[in-house]
Amino acid sequence: MLDPRSLRREPELIAQALSKRGLVFDLDAYKELESSRHDLQTEMETLQHERNEISRTIGQAKQDGEDIEPLRLSVSEIGYRLDVVKQEFGKIREELDAFLLSIPNIPDESVPEGADEDDNLVLRQHGSIPEFNFEPKDHVDLAPDFLDLELAVKISGSRFSVLRGPLAKLQRALTQFMLDVHTEQHGYEEVYVPYVVNAASMTATGQLPKFAHDAFHVEHTEPMYLVPTAEVPVTNFVRDEILSADELPMRFVAHTPCFRSEAGSYGKDMRGIFRQHQFEKVELVQIVSPDESWAAFEELLGHAETILKMLDLPYQASVLCGGDLGFAAAKTIDLEVWLPSQRRYREISSVSNFLDFQARRAQARFRRKAGERPDLVHTINGSGLAVGRSLIALMENFQNGDGSVSIPDALRDYMGGIDSLKLTEIDGQK
RNA sequence: GGAGGGGUGGCUGAGUGGUCGAAAGCACUGGUCUUGAAAACCAGCGAGGUUAGCGCCUCCCAGGGUUCGAAUCCCUGCCCCUCCGCCA
Known part of the structure; x- marks a missing residue:
C-alpha cells in the first residue's frame, strides 16, 4: 500500500509516477472518496465526542442523585444520528480501503520506461x-x-x-x-x-x-x-x-x-x-x-x-x-x-x-x-x-x-x- | 472427535457497567548516587487515525448486539491451553 498521507498531500505527483506502469490513476474518483471520508470522519468524531461528554455527565449526575432523564434523551438523539453517519463512513472507508489496496507500488526512479x-x-x-x-x-x-x-x-x-x-x-x-x-x-x-x-x-x-x-x-x-x-x-x-x-x-x-x-x-x-x-x-x-x-x-x-x-x-x-x-x-x-x-x-x-x-x-x-x-x-x-x-x-x-x-x-x-x-x-x- | 478452561500493552498479570487506555511487576529509556558497574531511589514509557497546533476520535482476539455509557453483560466466529480418544 502507498502512504495514504503522501497520496492525500500530492495525488497528482503519485499519479504521474504510476503512469510509468502504464496505469491511469483515477484522480477524480480518489479525490471524491477521500473528501467524503474526511467529512464523514469529522462528523462522526464530533458526534462521538458529544456523546462521550454527556455520558460522562450522566455518570456524575447519577452519583449526585440528580434527574438524568433529560440528558438521556439528548444523548439518545445523538446516538441515532451517529448510527447513520457511522454506517455511511463504514461504507466509504471500505471503498477507500479497497481502492488503496488496489494501487500498485511506485516504480523506483531507476526503473526504465516501457510497456512489456x-x-x-x-x-x-x-x-x-x-x-x-x-x-x-x-x-x-x-x-x-x-x-x-x-x-x-x-x-x-x-x-x-x-x-x-x-x-x-x-x-x-x-x-x-x-x-x-x-x-x-x-x-x-x-x-x-x-x-x-x-x-x-x-x-x-x-x-x-x-x-x-x-x-x-x-x-x-x-x-x-x-x-x-x-x-x-x-x-x-x-x-x-x-x-x-x-x-x-x-x-x-x-x-x-x-x-x-x-x-x-x-x-x-x-x-x-x-x-x-x-x-x-x-x-x-x-x-x-x-x-x-x-x-x-x-x-x-x-x-x-x-x-x-x-x-x-x-x-x-x-x-x-x-x-x-x-x-x-x-x-x-x-x-x-x-x-x-x-x-x-x-x-x-x-x-x-x-x-x-x-x-x-x-x-x-x-x-x-x-x-x-x-x-x-x-x-x-x-x-x-x-x-x-x-x-x-x-x-x-x-x-x-x-x-x-x-x-x-x-x-x-x-x-x-x-x-x-x-x-x-x-x-x-x- | 468428546469434556473443561482461556484470549488485556514488548512480556507476566489485575481489572465484572461510569475520569480505564487500563493497577502492579518485569523489560526498556533518562536522571540521582558511584572511580566504573550493579543495587537503590526519582521520572518517563502501548498503537492507529485526524489536526498547523491545542486537542479530539478509535483500539483490551474478530464481528454483531444490549445500554445514555462496554475491557467488563449477551450472541457468533477464530485462536490457544488441559484431559480423554485417534493418529504420522
Missing part, C-alpha cells in the same frame, strides 16, 4: 552460450522415461508433472545444494513454513485482493490459499510485529512448492515443465531497515547469481521496465538463464525491492531507538532459484550427443558422486 518485457533492459551477461555439434533436444525429449506428463494429466490435469528416478533425485539435489549455499555461505536462516495461508497473509504481500484469480484457494474454516511463493508465509513472519532495531536485518531462505493457477496464461509455454501449476522454488527473503534496503537488494541479487555461477549456467540480468513490473515491487531485476531449445534467455529468478509497500500492508515495523515511534521495515525477496526451471536449464545446457546430461561439479556430492546422468531407460532399468 521487450522493453526490459539487459544489465549484464555471464557465462558462455553452449555450442553443440549435434541438434540439442529440449528437456521433454531428453528425459522420455523419467518426465511423465501424461501420468500427471491423469492424476491432476495439465500443467502438472511427475518426475521419476534420477530426474526426481536431480531436482532434490538442486534444492539441497541451493539451501546449503544460502545457509552456509550467505548467512540465511533456513525455515520450513506452511504451504496453506490465510487471506490476511495474502493481502499483506499483495496477492489479494487484486490477484485472487491467480491463486489456488481452499475452503477450510475460513478461505485459505496455496502459497504462490514462499515470499508469502515468510514475509508474514513480521506481520503486526514491532521489532527492535537490533533484530534487523532478518534473512530467511525457504524451500517450498509454489502453486499458481496461471489462469491468465493459457497457451503460453505449454510444452514441458516450464510453466506449471505446481513447482519447487528456493526463496530468499530479507527484512531490513529502510536505510539498508537498496544495499540488501543488490546483495540478495548477488546471492541468486552465485547459484547460477556455481552451476556454470549462462545467464543475464535484466531490470524490468515499468510496464512489466509486478504489483508490489518498486524495482525488480530478473535473472534469465539460457535455454538452448528456445535459443533465448528465460526467467529463472526475480529479485525485488518492495520498500515499505508490503510492510505497510503487513504493519511490519521496527523501533530505531527505545521510546521512539515505530517505523515501517523494508522487504526484499528473490528466487534463489526456481528449482524446476533450474532443472530444465541444467538438462538442456549440459546435454551430450548420446542423450546423457553432465552433472556440474557443484552438484556431484548431492548426486552420489556421479558426473553424468542417463535419462533414457537402458535394459528396462530405472
Whole structure:
C-alpha cells in the first residue's frame, strides 16, 4: 500500500509516477472518496465526542442523585444520528480501503520506461552460450522415461508433472545444494513454513485482493490459499510485529512448492515443465531497515547469481521496465538463464525491492531507538532459484550427443558422486 | 472427535457497567548516587487515525448486539491451553 498521507498531500505527483506502469490513476474518483471520508470522519468524531461528554455527565449526575432523564434523551438523539453517519463512513472507508489496496507500488526512479518485457533492459551477461555439434533436444525429449506428463494429466490435469528416478533425485539435489549455499555461505536462516495461508497473509504481500484469480484457494474454516511463493508465509513472519532495531536485518531462505493457477496464461509455454501449476522454488527473503534496503537488494541479487555461477549456467540480468513490473515491487531485476531449445534467455529468478509497500500492508515495523515511534521495515525477496526451471536449464545446457546430461561439479556430492546422468531407460532399468 | 478452561500493552498479570487506555511487576529509556558497574531511589514509557497546533476520535482476539455509557453483560466466529480418544 502507498502512504495514504503522501497520496492525500500530492495525488497528482503519485499519479504521474504510476503512469510509468502504464496505469491511469483515477484522480477524480480518489479525490471524491477521500473528501467524503474526511467529512464523514469529522462528523462522526464530533458526534462521538458529544456523546462521550454527556455520558460522562450522566455518570456524575447519577452519583449526585440528580434527574438524568433529560440528558438521556439528548444523548439518545445523538446516538441515532451517529448510527447513520457511522454506517455511511463504514461504507466509504471500505471503498477507500479497497481502492488503496488496489494501487500498485511506485516504480523506483531507476526503473526504465516501457510497456512489456521487450522493453526490459539487459544489465549484464555471464557465462558462455553452449555450442553443440549435434541438434540439442529440449528437456521433454531428453528425459522420455523419467518426465511423465501424461501420468500427471491423469492424476491432476495439465500443467502438472511427475518426475521419476534420477530426474526426481536431480531436482532434490538442486534444492539441497541451493539451501546449503544460502545457509552456509550467505548467512540465511533456513525455515520450513506452511504451504496453506490465510487471506490476511495474502493481502499483506499483495496477492489479494487484486490477484485472487491467480491463486489456488481452499475452503477450510475460513478461505485459505496455496502459497504462490514462499515470499508469502515468510514475509508474514513480521506481520503486526514491532521489532527492535537490533533484530534487523532478518534473512530467511525457504524451500517450498509454489502453486499458481496461471489462469491468465493459457497457451503460453505449454510444452514441458516450464510453466506449471505446481513447482519447487528456493526463496530468499530479507527484512531490513529502510536505510539498508537498496544495499540488501543488490546483495540478495548477488546471492541468486552465485547459484547460477556455481552451476556454470549462462545467464543475464535484466531490470524490468515499468510496464512489466509486478504489483508490489518498486524495482525488480530478473535473472534469465539460457535455454538452448528456445535459443533465448528465460526467467529463472526475480529479485525485488518492495520498500515499505508490503510492510505497510503487513504493519511490519521496527523501533530505531527505545521510546521512539515505530517505523515501517523494508522487504526484499528473490528466487534463489526456481528449482524446476533450474532443472530444465541444467538438462538442456549440459546435454551430450548420446542423450546423457553432465552433472556440474557443484552438484556431484548431492548426486552420489556421479558426473553424468542417463535419462533414457537402458535394459528396462530405472 | 468428546469434556473443561482461556484470549488485556514488548512480556507476566489485575481489572465484572461510569475520569480505564487500563493497577502492579518485569523489560526498556533518562536522571540521582558511584572511580566504573550493579543495587537503590526519582521520572518517563502501548498503537492507529485526524489536526498547523491545542486537542479530539478509535483500539483490551474478530464481528454483531444490549445500554445514555462496554475491557467488563449477551450472541457468533477464530485462536490457544488441559484431559480423554485417534493418529504420522
